[in-house]
Amino acid sequence: MTKITIDEVKHVANLARLGITDEEAEKFAEQLGAIITFAEQLNELDTDNVEPTSHVLDMKNVMREDIAKPGLPVEEVLKNAPAHEYGQIKVPAIIE
């Protein structure tokens, strides 16, 4: 079984910007270990000459006419913002 350490879990949680408690880190280490072990059965497959599929349909880029359209009104955009001031979304300080 692939072991995922608590430090690895904390590293991944940080990458995902997800706050987790020590208890959760322990639980996730165990559960992710089990899921990853299960997923490693894919190693039975010889995929050396197989192209990856990111998208099932054969699609090509479609370009639309570059015509300006009105954007969303500021009031609408701010309607769901948890905090705003002077028509802008407010967040805690980014720089000390």
Added chain:
Amino acid sequence: MSLFDHKVSDLHELLHKKEITVSDLVDESYKRIQEVDDKVQAFLTLDEERARETAKSLDNKIGTDESKGLLFGMPIGVKDNIVTKDLRTTCASKILENFDPIYNATVVDHLHKAETITIGKLNMDEFAMGSSNENSGFQKTFNPWNLEKVPGGSSGGSAAAVAAGEVPFSLGSDTGGSIRQPASFCGVVGLKPTYGRVSRFGLVAFASSLDQIGPITRNVEDNAYLLQAISGLDPMDSTSANVEVPNFVQALTGDVKGLRIAVPKEYLGEGVEEEVRQSVLDALKVLEKQGAVWEEVSLPHSKYALATYYLLSSSEASANLSRFDGVRYGYRSPNAETLIDLYKNTRAEGFGDEVKRRIMLGTFALSSGYYDAYYKKAQKARTLIKKDFEDVFEKYDVIVGPTTPTPAFSIGSKISDPLTMYINDILTIPVNLAGVPGISVPCGFSNGMPLGLQIIGKHFDESTVYRVAHAYEQATDYHKQKPAL
């Protein structure tokens, strides 16, 4: 007898003969919700006042050209991950508890154009991650056939509401079986269209390369009408396909003579309950009698689908759900001094367990050092799984099997082990990975719980899927059974 025992085309006729009004239909919905929804708990939000007003204005249009559309005046329920302007859309997550969308999903615009009436928003597993609705951030939905069983998921509310007669039909979404599995568990008809058939604009993204919106209905004909209304190219969704939309209802000929059916041995093997297996064999006999022929085939990479799916869908989800950061909309943690803490605390407090687990799995699979071993490997496995389907479809018109290995399970019985829960989707997931269409239609009962027959077709060949489903439905009456409630 409920009005919703009629198929939609009959309701349409009743409306135009003035035997009923649109307001009657809307009344029927809210009356039934009043009667049973405290038991079933399918709805998260009702839009009663607006629905009743709309019904009145539509009643004034009866008889005019504007009322000719078949879906005119029909009440509908919408899964709560499909955004509806000025109607709360939560994805059953605390992080979106008070989210009030400022635009409509393209499918909702299509519904408005068809003049359906949105009754309310339906419960689901949080962000569509789950197979039982036990992962909803707000409430559990119960299976109308037995309130101790799950309705399935993630579109559990959408399937339960239709089965309970609260709405004649609903919209769900399907990433790994989330329409077909609850349709099977609740004894209703659910279709996942071909990837690209229906616009995903305004469907809150879970796994963008797999997600599709589709109809859940009481019968195949209604399903075809509803898919007709929501299909087609959308400039707002670059993955919606520029492919002609055929007339799906015209495909319902009842004729399956000479139709070639493939039955994958992997779909009737280990883990599939005997009664489920038997119901599929019985269904094949029905189709055989109608002139179809079937043979056993192999989809050799089926056993790798589950692992492939969880790596890919979780990876895509970890990227898609990064937008929920407490800045522009949704829940914001009050406990944060810095921006990074704001992100972390908001997400820690706003997301449920299963969502966190999948974000973690996806972030891990995409992280430096693991990308090739997990994410890219899964993308390659997906190619092999897709090729299995292509090979079979060279010789056969449809693939038939069960929708799920077992009927609906008891609430609480699988919640503690994520892997056991994931195994429910083993027969539906390959269809999403291949991007092909699949339907679940009622095909029997096991200990009073409904079973579903899955019919899978070629890319953009929903017509054949519907034709087979309809022919089978005509010869059986499973779809006419109703839960006692």
